């Protein structure tokens with residue numbers, strides 16, 4: 379493992395300059411002292427306390443000034459949910475991250491930073507990347523066909539990694555391998571299923587797809603996030619050791635698959651925040667499961683801990699087993715983190731052995747990613763990969779396979795292709811942003827054409843190719859006689875916090891109004907639901923001839939037309955139990971789904 383940063387650095391400069399004129403020029407002048415080492419242990423033994431703590435620090439890109447990385451020997455930089463370069467395209471991501479990386483080469487030991495972000499359904503922070511179905515949709519594939527599920531998860535991971543590498547990012551904060559057990563929780567759609575077995579094999583497969591293709595995964599959020607009281611985000615879960623063991627298999631499988639990083643949950647177990655839960659982070663995760671990667675704290679999570687002061691909170695987190703801190707909330711927060719941690723070590727409140735262990739874990743992950751090789755990551759640039767046709771075809775097939783046919787009265791789905799006049803109604807009918815949900819370009823997601831893709835309406839129109847008249851109306855008020863209505867209802871985009879509900883997840887008022895309008899046509903109505911979880915539709919389904927759960931399919935809405943009008947059958951099954959009302963009668967049990 380001989381480091382030759384000179385060669386690496388010139389490759390970086392060469393690639394960057396041919397690719398983008400935006401790269402900061404100053405970096406070319408770097409002189410690197412020759413420091414050689416063979417193992418991560420050796421490198422750590424060469425590091426000062428400041429350098430080790432620097433590795434343990436992750437700053438938000440907006441909070442990093444020129445010179446900071448060099449001065450503080452920072453280990454990592456991230457983009458938060460709404461944090462993007464001036465122009466959100468591959469060129470700008472590459473240039474921005476190269477600038478940070480170049481500065482890390484100027485440090486005494488020349489250890490490259492690792493850049494992290496939430497690529498949670500594709501390289502989903504970047505406009506026009508392929509957006510895969512959110513995990514709940516992949517879970518629907520798996521609930522119908524285990525092998526196809528495993529293959530889809532692997533492919534999603536692989537393509538996500540390819541598109542990430544094309545933007546110079548080698549670490550994603552995904553996948554969620556929690557088991558959502560209360561659909562009122564707004565992060566339910568980030569989970570594959572309520573079924574532990576599905577979460578286990580899907581998580582493992584997605585992680586392999588990412589990591590076999592050069593990107594570090596981050597299993598999150600450890601543990602019990604889907605078990606909080608009333609499904610409250612960041613809430614408290616009451617779990618004894620049997621309860622923990624029940625939801626531990628996805629983590630055990632991920633650790634065995636060499637998942638490189640892990641993020642604790644904001645939530646608490648039996649009243650103790652996971653970020654300061656030494657028993658679960660160190661005894662169970664690192665000792666029992668033998669996790670060798672590093673633990674990254676969640677966004678500003680350390681400041682939620684007990685202790686009353688930032689300093690004590692830092693001690694609690696690091697002593698519990700957190701290795702790198704996502705120190706957000708402004709530039710002064712990560713600087714304070716560094717100062718406080720140094721003082722804590724000097725005072726003996728955090729043992730140096732803990733610091734050595736954390737630094738070693740971080741260096742080891744960077745080494746496993748090939749960051750110290752002469753010609754390898756993190757400086758590879760692959761052109762033309764973002765949102766390629768090839769990648770979209772794979773995503774489109776996943777969309778088809780994630781559709782769950784819940785109702786097919788009078789064989790309406792098979793009759794659809796014979797109709798000559800079809801109305802496609804609803805706010806979700808022609809709405810990429812609603813198909814994609816949260817964590818799409820922006821943190822909470824947005825309605826409308828937020829990224830490239832095919833809407834449900836566009837997909838159907840192109841599948842029918844003039845063989846039938848297709849009319850679109852958002853509110854369902856259109857002129858004409860229709861043979862059938864395809865009504866798209868669902869939830870608007872949301873992410874953590876915003877998505878929590880306190881009771882039934884009801885049909886939205888605008889969708890209700892639209893449905894009332896389309897019932898007037900007195901023709902068959904097929905409802906497609908875009909949602910991050912089963913919605914509580916009460917008895918409304920009695921008015922529907924067909925009903926399809928489409929989850930949050932992402933950018934390739936054409937996959938829906940393929941099951942409605944093409945040769946593909948419905949093979950997805952619901953990965954969550956579907957109730958009429960909150961805590962009410964079960965309408966569709968876990969694993970339910972029809973074929974054409």
Ligand code: BGC
Nearest residue numbers: 457458459496551676677874
């Ligand atoms: C979320 C994490 C995410 C992080 C960085 C947090 O609020 O809980 O899932 O990785 O932000 O965006």
Ligand code: BGC
Nearest residue numbers: 457458459460461677821874
């Ligand atoms: C950030 C997210 C983060 C959230 C937590 C947002 O401003 O963009 O990444 O998860 O804050 O509150």
